[in-house]
Amino acid sequence: MTADVGAQLRKGVVESCVLGLLAREPMYGWQLSEHLTRAGLIASIGTLYPVLGRLRDRGLVAAFERATGTGPVRKYYRLTPTGTAELARFQDAWGPFTAAVGAMLADASDASPHGGDA
Template sequence: MQNMTADVGAQIRKGVVEYCALGILSREPMYGWRLSEELVERGMIASIGTLYPVLGRLKDRGLITSYAGESGSGPVRKYYKLTPAGEAELSEFRRQWEPFTRSVQDIVAGDDA
C-alpha cells in the first residue's frame, strides 16, 4: 500500500510542478540552482537535474524566458522569469486550483457535495 501512496504523490507532483515553478518565478526572476533549492525544499522535485526538463518545457511553451545576469558573487548566471503568457497561465491555474482542491478534499474525506 505504501508504494501506491508514493506513486500517487509522484503523479500529483508531476501534474503541478510546472505551476509551482511559475508561482515561484512570479515573485522574482531567479537562477536555476536557487529555483531548484526552493522546489526541493518543498518536496516538489528530487534534485536540480529534475528541474531543467521542466524549465525546457516552460520555455518551449513561451511561459518563461531566460537571460544572463550578474550574480554579485561569481560568474554571470542564467536567470528565468515569467513572460506575459506565463503570468496568464499561472493566473488561470490559480483560478481553477482552489475549487479543484476543495472538491478533491470533499470527495476523499467522504463529504457530500
C-alpha cells in the first residue's frame, strides 16, 4: 500500500475512531492522542485538535472541564447523543464494508497471476 492510500484510509476513519474511544469513556486530548498515535491513525496530538473541533462543530462531541486534583483543570470530551447515533451508523456500515472489501481483495489475489495456484 502506498503512503497516499494509507493516509487516505486513516483520514477516512479517524473521526469514527475518536467517537469509538469516547463511547468507552470521556477522555482528555492527550489520552485520545495516545490511543490514536499508538494505532498509527494520527501523527501527533497536533493533528487531533482539528478533528475534535470538527466533531464539536457537528454536535457529535461536547467538551467539559474536570479538575484533576493534582494539576491544572483538563478539558475532557464526551460523546453526545448525536455522536452515539453517528457511531452506530458507522458501525452498521463498517462491518459489511470491510467484509466486501476483504472479499474483493481475496478474489483479486486468487485471480492474479502472482497469487493463488494459477
